[in-house]
Amino acid sequence: MNILPFVFYALILGSVLYAFLNLSSRKSARLPPGPTPWPIVGNLPHLGPIPHHALAALAKKYGPLMHLRLGCVDVVVAASASVAAQFLKVHDANFASRPPNSGAKHVAYNYQDLVFAPYGPRWRLLRKICSVHLFSAKALDDFRHVRQEEVAVLTRVLVSAGNSPVQLGQLLNVCATNALARVMLGRRVFGDGIDRSANEFKDMVVELMVLAGEFNLGDFIPVLDLFDLQGITKKMKKLHVRFDSFLSKIVEEHKTAPGGLGHTDLLSTLISLKDDADIEGGKLTDTEIKALLLNLFAAGTDTSSSTVEWAIAELIRHPQILKQAREEIDAVVGQDRLVTELDLSQLTYLQALVKEVFRLHPSTPLSLPRISSESCEVDGYYIPKGSTLLVNVWAIARDPKMWADPLEFRPSRFLPGGEKPGADVRGNDFEVIPFGAGRRICAGMSLGLRMVQLLIATLVQTFDWELANGLEPEMLNMEEAYGLTLQRAAPLMVHPKPRLAPHVYESI
Numbered sequence: 001m002n003i004l005p006f007v008f009y010a011l012i013l014g015s016v017l018y019a020f021l022n023l024s025s026r027k028s029a030r031l032p033p034g035p036t037p038w039p040i041v042g043n044l045p046h047l048g049p050i051p052h053h054a055l056a057a058l059a060k061k062y063g064p065l066m067h068l069r070l071g072c073v074d075v076v077v078a079a080s081a082s083v084a085a086q087f088l089k090v091h092d093a094n095f096a097s098r099p100p101n102s103g104a105k106h107v108a109y110n111y112q113d114l115v116f117a118p119y120g121p122r123w124r125l126l127r128k129i130c131s132v133h134l135f136s137a138k139a140l141d142d143f144r145h146v147r148q149e150e151v152a153v154l155t156r157v158l159v160s161a162g163n164s165p166v167q168l169g170q171l172l173n174v175c176a177t178n179a180l181a182r183v184m185l186g187r188r189v190f191g192d193g194i195d196r197s198a199n200e201f202k203d204m205v206v207e208l209m210v211l212a213g214e215f216n217l218g219d220f221i222p223v224l225d226l227f228d229l230q231g232i233t234k235k236m237k238k239l240h241v242r243f244d245s246f247l248s249k250i251v252e253e254h255k256t257a258p259g260g261l262g263h264t265d266l267l268s269t270l271i272s273l274k275d276d277a278d279i280e281g282g283k284l285t286d287t288e289i290k291a292l293l294l295n296l297f298a299a300g301t302d303t304s305s306s307t308v309e310w311a312i313a314e315l316i317r318h319p320q321i322l323k324q325a326r327e328e329i330d331a332v333v334g335q336d337r338l339v340t341e342l343d344l345s346q347l348t349y350l351q352a353l354v355k356e357v358f359r360l361h362p363s364t365p366l367s368l369p370r371i372s373s374e375s376c377e378v379d380g381y382y383i384p385k386g387s388t389l390l391v392n393v394w395a396i397a398r399d400p401k402m403w404a405d406p407l408e409f410r411p412s413r414f415l416p417g418g419e420k421p422g423a424d425v426r427g428n429d430f431e432v433i434p435f436g437a438g439r440r441i442c443a444g445m446s447l448g449l450r451m452v453q454l455l456i457a458t459l460v461q462t463f464d465w466e467l468a469n470g471l472e473p474e475m476l477n478m479e480e481a482y483g484l485t486l487q488r489a490a491p492l493m494v495h496p497k498p499r500l501a502p503h504v505y506e507s508i
């Protein structure tokens, strides 16, 4: 059947109706400036292949608070620290939920997860469970040895690479996933080094981020949802089946044989909460448990591992900075043992270096979208109820009004005498908010920060780094690929050369 005429008439009717309803409800309210929308699709064509780049370029023309119409949806974009603070601090309560989207529906178990749960008791319960069992200071300290052991395993794998080049991001991903899995499930999910299922898992998470980062026409033009013209919904449904079988297997296995850490792992706790009708917000179903695991695996693995991959790429391009970071570690830790999490607080230069990586390579460049539950006013502009908010954290952290030579990788800017001494990345200083800010700030921020710091410190301390195939550092491709998370366009291929005495590696 030829559906095109039907689609065409539905679009015309839909857009006329939309324009009518829109005009009558807004009267003369002044929206923020923005590019003129095209009929029907609005500003969707303006987003280009890498939306955070296109939106940053548009903000240069229209200003740090922009209004776009994507199909039928009002979208406001924040592209400066002060505008982001308006939304995420002053109006945070009004933007505490996320907009409806096909990823939440088809992959994240129809919004039964934490990331897309509407703001309310259910969201609060899921977040509380995670913060108590995974992210509280006590939980983080209790599982410190797990992270250190997994980082030591990674170090051994890198030593064993010998003269063969390694795809660093892949190995970092295995490390981050196993460290998280041991806390969540009480066991690893992948073998050491290159494991076929680990490759498949990383591919699944990256595919999820690519699909979640696509602007699906059906999310913006409801009449098109049925037709799935880009094939995104179909891919999401297929991916969901793969994730679901991975997660169902884990949950079923856990019911019969709880994880190796006894009943202290998160999944055992979730399973025991399942039948507890007294907990605030009601019972947890199997589906909600799987949805939460999916969130944590998806949000907590590739974000950390790709940040560290960017860090090593920057350090290879900036040998002086690598040298300075290494001298600090040698002075504080020495060369006879591996750096541990307890050393991190004394590594001031390393902390600044990590902030600089998060500034230039924030792993979620447009953060995660929010939606306004009521209309409001920001900087004198009218923000309609139901607007999607995008915060361009990538552009904010490169704003030349806030940062000197913003494109330069220069950790000293965060040190005394630099332009932002002491600025933190935890959602208080809006010039650099890689974890977002406000009520829906990244739930795993403390864990993510610790893992990224420990990994970077260890890789700086234990290896010299050379690019594969004799590539000169200045030739390294630093382009970004498309997706909700900031992947490198070309995976980093390196030769790790152990720099400490052999007995240090033998003892781990």
Ligand code: HEM
Pocket: 114, 115, 116, 127, 180, 295, 296, 297, 299, 300, 301, 303, 304, 307, 362, 363, 364, 367, 368, 369, 434, 435, 436, 437, 438, 439, 440, 441, 442, 443, 444, 445, 447, 448, 449, 452
């Ligand atoms: C490099 C590390 C990470 C970065 C840069 C990062 C970034 C982000 C960002 C920007 C958001 C959206 C915040 C907002 O709406 O304002 C977010 C949300 C979230 N992140 Fe992370 N993340 C990281 C690591 C992790 C880890 C390790 C976990 C868990 C294991 C995690 C779990 C979550 C969850 C559950 C949410 C949703 C929170 C909610 O909706 O209430 N993230 N993250």
